[in-house]
Amino acid sequence: MRSIRAAAVGAVTLSLALAATACGGGSSTNGGSNDSPKTLTYWASNQGASVAVDKKVLQPELDKFEKQTGIKVKLEVVPWSDLLNRILTATTSGQGPDVLNIGNTWSASLQATGGLLSWDEKNFAKIGGRDRFSDTALGSTGAQGKDPAAVPLYSMAYALYYNKKIFADAGISKPPATWDELIADGKKITAKGKSVLGAEGANLSENIHHVFVFAKQHGADFFTADGKPDFTNPKVVEAVKSYVDLMAKDKVIPAGDAEYAQNQSVSDFAKGKQAMLLWQSATANLKSQGMSEDTYGVAPVPVISGTPGAGAQVNSAVMGINIAVFKNTHNLDGATKFVKFMTSDAEQKILNTAYSSIPPVKAAQGDAAFNAPGTAVLKDTLAKSAAALPQVPSESQFETAVGTAVKELFADAAAGRAVTTDSVKAKLEKAQQQMPAA
Amino acid sequence: MTSTALKEPVRETSPGAAREPRRRTGRIRRVSLPYLLLLPALLLELLVHLVPMAIGIVMSFKQLTQFYIRDWGTAPWNGFDNYKVSVDFDAPVGKALLQSFGITVGFTLLSVGLCWLIGTAAAVYMQGTFRGRGLLRALFLVPYALPVYAAVITWVFMFQHDNGLVNHVLHDQLHLTDKPSFWLIGDNSFYALLTVSVWKGWPFAFLIVTAGLQNIPRELYEAAALDGAGMWQQIRRITLPSLRPVNQVLILVLFLWTFNDFNTPYVLFGKAAPEAADLISVHIYQSSFVAWNFGTGSAMSVLLLLFLLVVTGGYLLLTSRGRKASHA
Numbered sequence: 001m002r003s004i005r006a007a008a009v010g011a012v013t014l015s016l017a018l019a020a021t022a023c024g025g026g027s028s029t030n031g032g033s034n035d036s037p038k039t040l041t042y043w044a045s046n047q048g049a050s051v052a053v054d055k056k057v058l059q060p061e062l063d064k065f066e067k068q069t070g071i072k073v074k075l076e077v078v079p080w081s082d083l084l085n086r087i088l089t090a091t092t093s094g095q096g097p098d099v100l101n102i103g104n105t106w107s108a109s110l111q112a113t114g115g116l117l118s119w120d121e122k123n124f125a126k127i128g129g130r131d132r133f134s135d136t137a138l139g140s141t142g143a144q145g146k147d148p149a150a151v152p153l154y155s156m157a158y159a160l161y162y163n164k165k166i167f168a169d170a171g172i173s174k175p176p177a178t179w180d181e182l183i184a185d186g187k188k189i190t191a192k193g194k195s196v197l198g199a200e201g202a203n204l205s206e207n208i209h210h211v212f213v214f215a216k217q218h219g220a221d222f223f224t225a226d227g228k229p230d231f232t233n234p235k236v237v238e239a240v241k242s243y244v245d246l247m248a249k250d251k252v253i254p255a256g257d258a259e260y261a262q263n264q265s266v267s268d269f270a271k272g273k274q275a276m277l278l279w280q281s282a283t284a285n286l287k288s289q290g291m292s293e294d295t296y297g298v299a300p301v302p303v304i305s306g307t308p309g310a311g312a313q314v315n316s317a318v319m320g321i322n323i324a325v326f327k328n329t330h331n332l333d334g335a336t337k338f339v340k341f342m343t344s345d346a347e348q349k350i351l352n353t354a355y356s357s358i359p360p361v362k363a364a365q366g367d368a369a370f371n372a373p374g375t376a377v378l379k380d381t382l383a384k385s386a387a388a389l390p391q392v393p394s395e396s397q398f399e400t401a402v403g404t405a406v407k408e409l410f411a412d413a414a415a416g417r418a419v420t421t422d423s424v425k426a427k428l429e430k431a432q433q434q435m436p437a438a
Numbered sequence: 439m440t441s442t443a444l445k446e447p448v449r450e451t452s453p454g455a456a457r458e459p460r461r462r463t464g465r466i467r468r469v470s471l472p473y474l475l476l477l478p479a480l481l482l483e484l485l486v487h488l489v490p491m492a493i494g495i496v497m498s499f500k501q502l503t504q505f506y507i508r509d510w511g512t513a514p515w516n517g518f519d520n521y522k523v524s525v526d527f528d529a530p531v532g533k534a535l536l537q538s539f540g541i542t543v544g545f546t547l548l549s550v551g552l553c554w555l556i557g558t559a560a561a562v563y564m565q566g567t568f569r570g571r572g573l574l575r576a577l578f579l580v581p582y583a584l585p586v587y588a589a590v591i592t593w594v595f596m597f598q599h600d601n602g603l604v605n606h607v608l609h610d611q612l613h614l615t616d617k618p619s620f621w622l623i624g625d626n627s628f629y630a631l632l633t634v635s636v637w638k639g640w641p642f643a644f645l646i647v648t649a650g651l652q653n654i655p656r657e658l659y660e661a662a663a664l665d666g667a668g669m670w671q672q673i674r675r676i677t678l679p680s681l682r683p684v685n686q687v688l689i690l691v692l693f694l695w696t697f698n699d700f701n702t703p704y705v706l707f708g709k710a711a712p713e714a715a716d717l718i719s720v721h722i723y724q725s726s727f728v729a730w731n732f733g734t735g736s737a738m739s740v741l742l743l744l745f746l747l748v749v750t751g752g753y754l755l756l757t758s759r760g761r762k763a764s765h766a
Contacts, residue, residue: 085727092507109730114508202623204710256600259622261708327508393504400728404710411623411712414599433530436503436731 150322198265204403557643
């Protein structure tokens, strides 16, 4: 009997040890190695209309890279709903891709986990230097004063897309430049039986991008200068309320949009049911839904008064995708080469054209493809009137907490319940309490 | 016992003592064989079940936030802090957890009750033979056989405000509401969740009760009918008491599944469930994955585990004691 007990104890110890080493895989190695110089795994974000479209866009480029360097890149396009979770899991286990795309707003949050390679001067030198990238794009790559956690890959901005035919039918000659104009135009559009403006009320990230811009326009910030959440600041409350009021009071956003989270507002716009859409780099998306480019116009997102610019005239968040190297990569040199390839002038032109985004690489921006009327608006916005979302470690929690608050406020508005300064403040207070103690 | 104890020393000193070790090894071999055969299963059980559980418990005592996940061995220990935060019902985190817990309890009671009621009623009606019974039975089992994601996403489409089937029927055709209702956001989301949960859960109750009914001897009903018992009396006096052991397990299983259900609310509402339908499993997911605080998330999970253990233990104790009493 004793030997059995010993065997059992041995077995338990063995399996515990096995499990412990398996789970602690990430802790032993610090930084990357060059153990497997011939292959790379790349997680791309879903930029095109579908995962299949992305594979079609990216695979020829990856083949080109293999021809140049002999390194085979295994591509996986990860849908947005999974991407952040996948990155967190990879960071925890230490088992992940070599190179990956991240939403640029997550940069500071992911930087804090320490899972991504820092881009110091030395690393930047390997891909042609920091100066190749526009400052706007670099402003969204990690906390200020720290080396960036990622390199800008695609830049995007919000614009106002409007249906030319609906505007003509309603007797509107030019797109609205201020919110008051938009609300006034809305009355004419409603009279023609069309809905005015689309929104994704149940999509937390969309909510955040809009209330962030509204806060800027009201001269407020969600975080204090030293990075503490300041959601109940009266100006922030006013800003969030004025965004939700587009549905609650001004009735330009239809009540049904409160439950939209799967880009239904884009298809409403593409189907000609709705006159306007606030979206980031929507051209490729609209095209895939069968809306031809001459049927809609692109204008800057409205401001409170005046014209778009810096400070209170900001009319878009700096949106975009960054490319990052996973610290636990087994092919550090190859990964750096791949980032260099993806951010080279030639590739930047090809990829950003395919995704109707703007190259963050200055030399590629001058290309004729990015001076078409629609793209020019985005380029202009990025250059003059876009601001980066807060680059703080708790940015991702902020997106969830405040995004949920706005979702609930939209739900109230849709159900016909009053949205008051107090009710907005109460929701934001709750959101602030959910934030981790800094 | 005492007699063998007395005999032992005698055997030790007897001349046969020399042969003893060989006999013992033989016995050990014989006895140990089943354990050896069990060993692979035991190892896998440890690896798959117990180790993750133990790690989860360890995590609940750590301050495992985004700053430590890469190398979570280095996350600082913080004793019972995660638990304190979770059960401090005056502070926002604890209050939200308590509220979510309350909603989950209410939701589970309603869902299990309805699943059992509908399932049992259907099973009793399906007991008699009639044309098309097999077809109906198969039809009833469809919701249970469908993959959860596909089934629930269909409900999402039906619950949509603008183009959903539910509003089309309730509002456009039957004119029961003065304007289309929202089902996926706001207060109605609780009923939407309950509907999907019952729709998905009752076929299981139906299946189990149908199986249980097969074991009730026909003669009992015949005798009761001779004695002049009506349908309702037969159900009350024969069917339900005979189903008691089946129901005991059925209700426990339904309770555990419903209480822990993650897929249904997650597919229906996404990452941020509306307050009215904030079930505890999604709430814990949100606390750990979305807020990136895995320590607090683990502490909440451990609390949930303890609660379910207590409920299960109490339930089994109560029902089995009740059964013994009724047998006596």
